[in-house]
Amino acid sequence: MKELKYINQFFYKYRFRLLLGILISIASRYLAVKVPEIVKNSINAASDYQKGIVTDLDMVKEELLFNILLIIGLAFLSGFFTFLMRQTIIVTSRLVEFDLKNKVYEQYQRLSLNFYKKNRTGDLMNRISEDVGKVRMYVGPAIMYTINMLVMFSVAIYKMVQIDIKLTLYTLLPFPLLSVSIFVLSKHIHLKSTVVQQQLSKLTTYTQEIFSGMNVIKSYAIEEITKKDFLDIAEENKNKNIELFKIQAFFFPLMILLIGTSNLIVLYVGGMQYIKGHISIGVIAEFIMYTNMLTWPVAIVGWVTSTIQQAEASQKRINEFLNQEPEITNPTETIIPINGAIHFKNVSLTYDDTNITALKDISFTVEPGETLAILGKTGSGKSSILNLVSRLYDTTTGTVLIDDTPIKNHNLYNLRNHIGFVPQDPFLFSDTLANNIRFGKEDATQQEIEEAAKKAVVHDNIIGFNKKYNTVLGERGVTLSGGQKQRVSIARAIIKQPQIYIFDDCLSAVDTETEEKILQNLKSISANNTTIIVSHRISAAQHADKVIVLDDGKISQQGTHSELVTTTGIYQEIYKQQLEEKEIE
Numbered sequence: 168m169k170e171l172k173y174i175n176q177f178f179y180k181y182r183f184r185l186l187l188g189i190l191i192s193i194a195s196r197y198l199a200v201k202v203p204e205i206v207k208n209s210i211n212a213a214s215d216y217q218k219g220i221v222t223d224l225d226m227v228k229e230e231l232l233f234n235i236l237l238i239i240g241l242a243f244l245s246g247f248f249t250f251l252m253r254q255t256i257i258v259t260s261r262l263v264e265f266d267l268k269n270k271v272y273e274q275y276q277r278l279s280l281n282f283y284k285k286n287r288t289g290d291l292m293n294r295i296s297e298d299v300g301k302v303r304m305y306v307g308p309a310i311m312y313t314i315n316m317l318v319m320f321s322v323a324i325y326k327m328v329q330i331d332i333k334l335t336l337y338t339l340l341p342f343p344l345l346s347v348s349i350f351v352l353s354k355h356i357h358l359k360s361t362v363v364q365q366q367l368s369k370l371t372t373y374t375q376e377i378f379s380g381m382n383v384i385k386s387y388a389i390e391e392i393t394k395k396d397f398l399d400i401a402e403e404n405k406n407k408n409i410e411l412f413k414i415q416a417f418f419f420p421l422m423i424l425l426i427g428t429s430n431l432i433v434l435y436v437g438g439m440q441y442i443k444g445h446i447s448i449g450v451i452a453e454f455i456m457y458t459n460m461l462t463w464p465v466a467i468v469g470w471v472t473s474t475i476q477q478a479e480a481s482q483k484r485i486n487e488f489l490n491q492e493p494e495i496t497n498p499t500e501t502i503i504p505i506n507g508a509i510h511f512k513n514v515s516l517t518y519d520d521t522n523i524t525a526l527k528d529i530s531f532t533v534e535p536g537e538t539l540a541i542l543g544k545t546g547s548g549k550s551s552i553l554n555l556v557s558r559l560y561d562t563t564t565g566t567v568l569i570d571d572t573p574i575k576n577h578n579l580y581n582l583r584n585h586i587g588f589v590p591q592d593p594f595l596f597s598d599t600l601a602n603n604i605r606f607g608k609e610d611a612t613q614q615e616i617e618e619a620a621k622k623a624v625v626h627d628n629i630i631g632f633n634k635k636y637n638t639v640l641g642e643r644g645v646t647l648s649g650g651q652k653q654r655v656s657i658a659r660a661i662i663k664q665p666q667i668y669i670f671d672d673c674l675s676a677v678d679t680e681t682e683e684k685i686l687q688n689l690k691s692i693s694a695n696n697t698t699i700i701v702s703h704r705i706s707a708a709q710h711a712d713k714v715i716v717l718d719d720g721k722i723s724q725q726g727t728h729s730e731l732v733t734t735t736g737i738y739q740e741i742y743k744q745q746l747e748e749k750e751i752e
């Protein structure tokens with residue numbers, strides 16, 4: 168129960184609602200336990216008339232009728248209380264589930280990018296849905312059934328003992344056996360269902376991948392191979408399900424067997440007690456009813472124990488994430504104005520998950536309003552520089568300064584608000600084109616959106632779609648080409664009017680002519696802004712005030728385009744190579 172301590176804060180938050188639920192449960196069960204006593208009285212009344220102890224038939228009839236009405240009344244009342252009990256306790260469990268999901272989501276948002284690299288998406292989703300759901304079972308049903316069981320037991324056993332202690336002991340004889348066997352069974356069911364769950368997520372992950380990579384599968388004509396793989400996983404899934412159902416099938420027969428045994432004991436021992444004149448005939452019926460009433464709560468002990476164990480395991484998984492501190496935190500609420508000067512001072516970066524040293528002793532300066540182009544072979548560390556400017560990662564050694572203030576001392580959200588970042592692999596949401604661009608500025612008008620799209624040279628493409636800016640993207644919407652995606656992503660950065668623009672090789676999928684137009688537009692809009700462009704093409708570097716060339720995480724060349732083009736080195740090589748390619752075209 169150590170892990171589940173976390174949930175106590177929610178019990179406290181909803182204490183009044185829970186208390187009310189507990190009181191209602193007690194009332195509901197108390198009323199239900201009254202019924203056997205009335206049945207006993209009715210049978211005894213009929214028996215007394217039979218034996219001649221009572222002679223007034225009308226009075227007996229009246230008593231029977233009254234008892235029937237009483238049972239109906241109690242059933243209604245108990246049913247009504249049961250309804251209220253669910254409305255309070257189960258609703259509370261839903262509220263706790265909601266709160267817990269929000270807490271986990273909030274924490275997911277706080278955690279750094281590295282966390283998302285270390286954990287699989289499926290696992291993150293599971294903890295916020297499956298695991299939270301299991302904890303809810305502890306907060307709601309487990310608590311509700313435990314209260315039910317305690318009330319039923321204390322009231323019924325109290326009454327039974329008062330009537331006949333010997334008969335009570337005999338009646339309850341099979342109950343510990345019932346509880347233990349249900350516990351063992353529930354444990355097995357739990358183990359098997361965990362395996363089924365794992366199998367299911369394997370199947371889902373596999374199909375998800377197949378659907379996403381359908382174009383590759385079709386073009387390689389490997390449908391038959393994937394079908395066979397799918398069948399193998401599905402077959403395993405089926406077998407595990409069958410194993411689970413075999414165990415589940417024991418549940419009810421076992422319960423019926425043990426109830427039956429209890430009933431038989433009541434009949435035999437009760438019959439003997441009746442013959443000896445220790446109890447009335449009605450008591451036998453009353454005891455049989457108690458036995459049947461108590462069976463479910465006893466069976467539930469096993470279920471509740473296993474549910475609590477599952478909730479404990481799930482909460483442990485949730486706590487693992489909740490207790491993690493983000494590697495990158497906001498150091499201050501104070502906002503330091505950002506002009507856009509960027510200064511790298513002997514910066515090195517080693518990614519701790521891969522241990523790859525992506526940057527080695529990097530130093531450069533970009534003044535506000537300047538444009539810096541970064542070139543270099545693939546894997547030379549270009550994107551890593553950008554990661555540091557947006558503070559998605561922190562340096563391993565050295566310092567990044569923004570306007571003479573170490574980046575770690577800037578308000579994190581203010582810093583990122585002043586950056587318009589266009590990633591290498593743009594991500595667009597399954598929403599309209601307008602909303603995808605508006606993402607950069609929540610209150611942007613349609614005119615602003617169109618302006619940004621024009622500057623990103625994507626406006627003409629957008630108005631070519633039937634629904635223009637209201638065209639929905641994504642799974643059931645329009646699929647944009649790589650170049651169109653990149654340009655929508657650029658429009659998103661432009662509309663934000665940030666102090667610092669970061670373009671991570673985001674023109675790779677557009678033709679050189681369009682690239683030229685975009686670069687010209689960017690030059691005019693970002694005249695007063697700092698811009699960093701990562702590119703493989705010299706064309707992007709020609710417009711820049713400064714160029715750095717990276718090679719294996721180090722700066723191998725630094726200068727302006729005209730300086731570098733006349734110096735022997737990587738830049739000149741790339742330049743010559745691209746010039747040749749252009750001539751061939």
Ligand SMILES: Nc1ncnc2c1ncn2[C@@H]1O[C@H](COP(=O)(O)OP(=O)(O)OP(=O)(O)O)[C@@H](O)[C@H]1O
Pocket residue numbers: 284518520521523524525543544545546547548549550551552591
């Ligand atoms: N988030 C990360 N976690 C761990 N290692 C990383 C991460 N990002 C990059 N790397 C590694 O750091 C090195 C530099 O990568 P980076 O993405 O900075 O290069 P790049 O010059 O931008 O490459 P490309 O031109 O192919 O985009 C690579 O070896 C890469 O595998």
